[in-house]
Amino acid sequence: xxxxxxxxxxxxxxxxxxxxxxxxxxxxxxxxxxxxxxxxxxxxxxxxxxxxxxxxxxxxxxxxxxxxxxxxxxxxxxxxxxxxxxxxxxxxxxxxxxxxxxxxxxxxxxxxxxxxxxxxxxxxxxxxxxxxxxxxxxxxxxxxxxxxxxxxxxxxxxxxxxxxxxxxxxxxxxxxxxxxxxxxxxxxxxxxxxxxxxxxxxxxxxxxxxxxxxxxxxxxxxxxxxxxxxxxxxxxxxxxxxxxxxxxxxxxxxxxxxxxxxxxxxxxxxxxxxxxxxxxxxxxxxxxxxxxxxxxxxxxxxxxxxxxxxxxxxxxxxxxxxxxxxxxxxxxxxxxxxxxxxxxxxxxxxxxxxxxxxxxxxxxxxxxxxxxxxxxxxxxxxxxxxxxxxxxxxxxxxxxxxxxxxxxxxxxxxxxxxxxxxxxxxxxxxxxxxxxxxxxxxxxxxxxxxxx
Amino acid sequence: xxxxxxxxxxxxxxxxxxxxxxxxxxxxxxxxxxxxxxxxxxxxxxxxxxxxxxxxxxxxxxxxxxxxxxxxxxxxxxxxxxxxxxxxxxxxxxxxxxxxxxxxxxxxxxxxxxxxxxxxxxxxxxxxxxxxxxxxxxxxxxxxxxxxxxxxxxxxxxxxxxxxxxxxxxxxxxxxxxxxxxxxxxxxxxxxxxxxxxxxxxxxxxxxxxxxxxxxxxxxxxxxxxxxxxxxxxxxxxxxxxxxxxxxxxxxxxxxxxxxxxxxxxxxxxxxxxxxxxxxxxxxxxxxxxxxxxxxxxxxxxxxxxxxxxxxxxxxxxxxxxxxxxxxxxxxxxxxxxxxxxxxxxxxxxxxxxxxxxxxxxxxxxxxxxxxxxxxxxxxxxxxxxxxxxxxxxxxxxxxxxxxxxxxxxxxxxxxxxxxxxxxxxxxxxxxxxxxxxxxxxxxxxxxxxxx
Numbered sequence: 051x052x053x054x055x056x057x058x059x060x061x062x063x064x065x066x067x068x069x070x071x072x073x074x075x076x077x078x079x080x081x082x083x084x085x086x087x088x089x090x091x092x093x094x095x096x097x098x099x100x101x102x103x104x105x106x107x108x109x110x111x112x113x114x115x116x117x118x119x120x121x122x123x124x125x126x127x128x129x130x131x132x133x134x135x136x137x138x139x140x141x142x143x144x145x146x147x148x149x150x151x152x153x154x155x156x157x158x159x160x161x162x163x164x165x166x167x168x169x170x171x172x173x174x175x176x177x178x179x180x181x182x183x184x185x186x187x188x189x190x191x192x193x194x195x196x197x198x199x200x201x202x203x204x205x206x207x208x209x210x211x212x213x214x215x216x217x218x219x220x221x222x223x224x225x226x227x228x229x230x231x232x233x234x235x236x237x238x239x240x241x242x243x244x245x246x247x248x249x250x251x252x253x254x255x256x257x258x259x260x261x262x263x264x265x266x267x268x269x270x271x272x273x274x275x276x277x278x279x280x281x282x283x284x285x286x287x288x289x290x291x292x293x294x295x296x297x298x299x300x301x302x303x304x305x306x307x308x309x310x311x312x313x314x315x316x317x318x319x320x321x322x323x324x325x326x327x328x329x330x331x332x333x334x335x336x337x338x339x340x341x342x343x344x345x346x347x348x349x350x351x352x353x354x355x356x357x358x359x360x361x362x363x364x365x366x367x368x369x370x371x372x373x374x375x376x377x378x379x380x381x382x383x384x385x386x387x388x389x390x391x392x393x394x395x396x397x398x399x400x401x402x403x404x405x406x407x408x409x410x411x412x413x414x415x416x417x418x419x420x421x422x423x424x425x426x427x428x429x430x431x432x433x434x435x436x437x438x439x440x441x442x443x444x445x446x447x448x449x450x451x452x453x454x455x456x457x458x459x460x461x462x463x464x465x466x467x468x469x470x471x472x473x474x475x476x477x478x479x480x481x482x483x484x485x486x487x488x489x490x491x492x493x494x495x496x497x498x499x500x501x502x
Numbered sequence: 503x504x505x506x507x508x509x510x511x512x513x514x515x516x517x518x519x520x521x522x523x524x525x526x527x528x529x530x531x532x533x534x535x536x537x538x539x540x541x542x543x544x545x546x547x548x549x550x551x552x553x554x555x556x557x558x559x560x561x562x563x564x565x566x567x568x569x570x571x572x573x574x575x576x577x578x579x580x581x582x583x584x585x586x587x588x589x590x591x592x593x594x595x596x597x598x599x600x601x602x603x604x605x606x607x608x609x610x611x612x613x614x615x616x617x618x619x620x621x622x623x624x625x626x627x628x629x630x631x632x633x634x635x636x637x638x639x640x641x642x643x644x645x646x647x648x649x650x651x652x653x654x655x656x657x658x659x660x661x662x663x664x665x666x667x668x669x670x671x672x673x674x675x676x677x678x679x680x681x682x683x684x685x686x687x688x689x690x691x692x693x694x695x696x697x698x699x700x701x702x703x704x705x706x707x708x709x710x711x712x713x714x715x716x717x718x719x720x721x722x723x724x725x726x727x728x729x730x731x732x733x734x735x736x737x738x739x740x741x742x743x744x745x746x747x748x749x750x751x752x753x754x755x756x757x758x759x760x761x762x763x764x765x766x767x768x769x770x771x772x773x774x775x776x777x778x779x780x781x782x783x784x785x786x787x788x789x790x791x792x793x794x795x796x797x798x799x800x801x802x803x804x805x806x807x808x809x810x811x812x813x814x815x816x817x818x819x820x821x822x823x824x825x826x827x828x829x830x831x832x833x834x835x836x837x838x839x840x841x842x843x844x845x846x847x848x849x850x851x852x853x854x855x856x857x858x859x860x861x862x863x864x865x866x867x868x869x870x871x872x873x874x875x876x877x878x879x880x881x882x883x884x885x886x887x888x889x890x891x892x893x894x895x896x897x898x899x900x901x902x903x904x905x906x907x908x909x910x911x912x913x914x915x916x917x918x919x920x921x922x923x924x925x926x927x928x929x930x931x932x933x934x935x936x937x938x939x940x941x942x943x944x945x946x947x948x949x950x951x952x953x954x
Binding site: 072077149150153154194195197198199200211212213214215216217218219220222223225226264266290292293294295296297298301302329330331332356357358359360361362363364366367368369370371376394398400405433434435436437438463464465466467468469484485486487488 | 529602605647650651652664665667672716718746748749754783784809813815818819822852857885887915917921936938939
């Protein structure tokens with residue numbers, strides 16, 4: 051299924067644009083203008099002549115120009131009529147944000163839409179969705195104002211979500227945390243285009259490095275397995291499954307109307323298709339950031355460097371609890387460090403560079419471990435509260451990381467000063483974490499994905 | 503053991519204050535000045551006449567004024583001499599930040615100090631520690647510059663830590679996240695004052711509502727159990743135990759020299775004494791914030807309110823996974839909400855107030871549930887990206903929370919706009935969370951603590 055025009059549309063018509071700010075269609079239109087969307091924009095509202103300086107058309111077929119994508123934001127009872135108009139105007143791709151179908155018991159109307167779409171070989175994302183956001187082309191059908199919901203910067207994480215609310219809040223959070231997204235798809239009821247179609251598209255999308263998903267159920271199990279198995283070999287797929295408890299499952303029925311199905315079956319499906327199942331929203335994006343940024347590790351032997359003994363211990367506990375191994379550093383590494391470290395230092399794993407560590411001591415340790423064959427991944431705990439670490443640590447670690455020899459991951463816990471330095475590292479391509487336990491879980495996902 | 507003067511010292515002498523900024527003693531002295539510490543300050547340095555405008559004394563006994571507390575920051579070999587001086591000056595309380603004792607194999611010297619302290623009935627926090635911070639009196643012996651390590655605001659969380667690095671980074675993070683702390687104690691090797699003594703003191707401290715601990719081992723198991731059992735009945739005690747893995751345990755030996763002991767024994771001790779053991783640093787302060795702020799719930803029946811269906815499902819899954827129950831709302835509640843909600847809404851748990859929810863719809867739901875006897879705790883998911891929720895939601899929830907009828911907990915996931923509103927709630931006494939899964943784990947701790 052070719053979904054390219056949903057993201058790279060050169061012209062978009064929005065049907066159901068009210069003159070009133072705050073209404074769904076109006077917000078979508080306004081957002082596209084604010085996002086400096088570069089393609090042609092058309093608005094359809096039979097009761098208006100002009101909206102925000104744009105001519106308002108009565109029907110889609112009145113536009114008489116090629117339209118790559120139509121966003122539909124009219125009441126449920128009018129959607130079929132708009133689809134017929136689209137068909138007449140030779141429109142092939144539509145996003146139906148309108149709700150009030152299967153999720154509220156109106157299954158019959160939704161089936162009618164599906165039949166019409168299939169019969170006329172049209173592709174539709176929705177119904178009951180937010181649609182798409184492409185950070186590269188600025189195609190954006192999210193009907194949420196940009197001041198309340200910031201859009202994330204360009205990056206390699208794609209996010210597919212059955213729930214618009216989960217999707218939009220995560221986008222907003224991602225923008226605050228400076229995570230880079232490639233594409234976002236809120237597909238709602240999956241009336242015609244389903245989650246598997248979107249995975250297939252994203253698996254071949256060059257801007258996407260990692261695929262994240264929030265789903266409550268899949269539409270077609272066999273199709274999902276076939277597509278996901280192939281896709282997960284190309285890039286990591288992370289899934290948070292909603293409705294894993296009996297009570298949560300019950301709630302999915304009145305939400306997207308998904309039949310969430312037996313949890314054990316889903317767990318099996320994810321395992322068999324190579325999908326990484328996560329337990330929490332926080333984990334999903336922690337894992338995604340690491341998988342997006344990190345190179346492939348050769349194994350699971352971790353060397354920890356720390357300037358706080360307690361952090362070394364907490365980190366060690368977390369790594370071991372996640373099935374990872376502490377590396378045994380080579381005799382060569384030991385010799386180099388013993389020669390250059392103060393005599394009080396113990397050359398071991400975790401390596402405590404001590405509270406009076408300078409940036410140079412970090413540099414020497416990381417450099418040494420990059421060439422140590424007993425070590426697969428270097429986990430650097432840099433507590434920036436101590437006076438002798440200079441801000442040059444950002445450049446130092448960035449340079450060592452760009453040698454692309456081994457994954458280097460940094461944990462820095464702290465306040466504003468720490469955050470500034472941690473964000474600089476992250477922007478320079480070094481994956482970073484606030485808490486050691488979160489980094490350990492993410493490293494486990496990195497190791498697991500790359501060991502298959 | 504009376505530790506009062508460690509926190510409420512009216513006069514402090516710092517021994518080992520170099521003229522050079524950045525050196526340990528100098529930083530402590532400078533920090534006390536910057537913190538506007540209101541008591542008398544004295545500096546001891548035999549090689550200086552004056553430091554930062556203060557007269558420098560050759561020895562503690564030269565000061566000839568009553569000294570409530572002495573902070574010692576001289577090299578390890580000089581500490582015993584300084585203690586002898588303190589004894590001559592009738593000083594009863596000292597903090598020894600100096601390291602280089604048991605943790606580096608120098609057990610003999612540490613034993614000498616201990617014997618001297620016991621023989622002379624002096625109390626010492628340390629060695630190998632940061633000492634104390636009292637946010638109310640501004641007593642602050644942390645040798646880390648305030649621009650790198652911000653101090654948290656006044657509040658009800660006390661934090662005891664064996665590791666200075668864990669303690670300081672958490673203080674810094676807490677200040678950024680606006681968590682309120684009462685007291686902080688980094689006690690290092692526990693040469694004489696141990697973790698149990700500090701627990702005993704904090705259990706009777708009125709400013710402290712919750713006690714958090716990072717420990718790698720306890721000094722005296724029987725004493726710890728006796729004191730902790732009593733203290734945990736007065737207020738919640740949360741512990742993160744370092745060295746729970748074999749590898750982590752090994753690392754504790756070269757850190758604080760703790761014999762971390764068998765994990766199963768520790769788990770048993772914590773359970774028996776009513777201490778809540780946490781798995782991660784993040785959880786510890788999530789739990790502490792909730793336990794500090796929340797009133798006691800009557801039971802574990804939770805009512806979820808959400809304006810995003812997917813979030814209701816994720817939250818339900820997380821609550822159930824943590825052994826909590828979804829409340830069955832009463833017929834009265836059902837009737838009130840059915841009457842006032844749009845017909846499309848399903849009155850159930852989780853209650854979806856729908857994407858077009860206004861602040862009023864939240865108000866009605868929370869008010870109704872406050873009077874519903876089937877409900878013990880109200881968990882409000884407020885996704886603030888949707889246009890119809892006004893900023894008045896902060897006042898609304900704050901007012902309902904201040905009725906003190908039931909715990910009200912808010913989850914708001916998002917970016918800058920969300921953060922501003924979430925922080926306002928938190929400052930107004932409403933416990934808040936970024937992620938639903940974290941709130942569920944914290945609620946579990948709240949319920950467990952109050953069900954004993």
